[in-house]
Amino acid sequence: MIPSIDQINERILLGAEGRARYIVALAGPPGAGKSFRSAWLARTLNERCPGSAAVVPMDGYHYDNAVLEPRGLLAVKGAPDTFDVEGLRQDLVRLKRADGDVAVPVFDRPLDLARAGGRVISKSHRILIVEGNYLLLDEGPWPALRRDFDLTLFLDVDDDVLEQRLIERWLGMGQDHAGAIAKARDKDMLNARLIKACSVSADIDWR
Known part of the structure; x- marks a missing residue:
């Protein structure tokens, strides 16, 4: 049975009760709707408990193009090894402590770069929705992130739907049709x- 947004909210609020910080990981493939769902979760949680929830996007931890190019990784930007996983892990440790403000980077998709300190998480944000592709990936350095997650969600969307969404995303970013198809598929x-x-099972599968 696919849980409703209200059921997920109830589980989060129950888990977060009496805790200074409760971290939810929302993982899934590109085009699955993670940004929309994480914003939706935060908005509905804040409707019930004003000012309690905020979103931390994994995309803010993209390496800059100036780092990727000399490593030969610019063409595969978005792959697991094009992210500063250790930087994200260190920030999760700081966020988990909930003892002060933490500035986190935010990715600017139109400009194709991360903005340092693009969002500030304050002590009042007891519930954090960390969203990103590889949060549950069971390879390389990614498993180390899971120790700081209190609840995990996974968005699973059929491949044909994902591909169409991704083509439309690239078209919206100025790619021609052939280029959009190539970037989405390849x-x-x-x-x-x-x-x-290669992702571990989540506590909740959310479609």
Whole structure:
């Protein structure tokens, strides 16, 4: 049975009761709707408990193009090894302590770069929705992140739907039709299949 937003909110609020900080990981392939769902979760939680929830996007931890290019990774930007996983892990440790403000980076998709200190998480944000592709990936350095997650969610969307969404995303960013198809199929969908095949099971599968 697919849980409703209200049921997920209830579980989060129950888990967060009496705790200074409760961290929810929302993972899934590119194009699954993580940004929309995480914002929706935060908004509905804040409607019930004003000012309690905030979103921390994993995309803010993209390495800059100036780092990726000399490493030969610019063409595969968005793959697991193009992120500063250790930087995200260190910030999760700081966020978990809930003892002061923590500035986190936010990715600017139109400009294709991360903005340092783009969002400030305050002590009043007791519930954090961390959203990103590889949060549950069971390879490389990614498993170390899971120790700080109190609840995990996974968005699973059929490949044909993902591909169409990703093509539309690239078109919206100015790619021509052939370029949009190539980027969706030859880059994003490779990452999507990796995420689906190599992520650990989440506490909640959310479609």
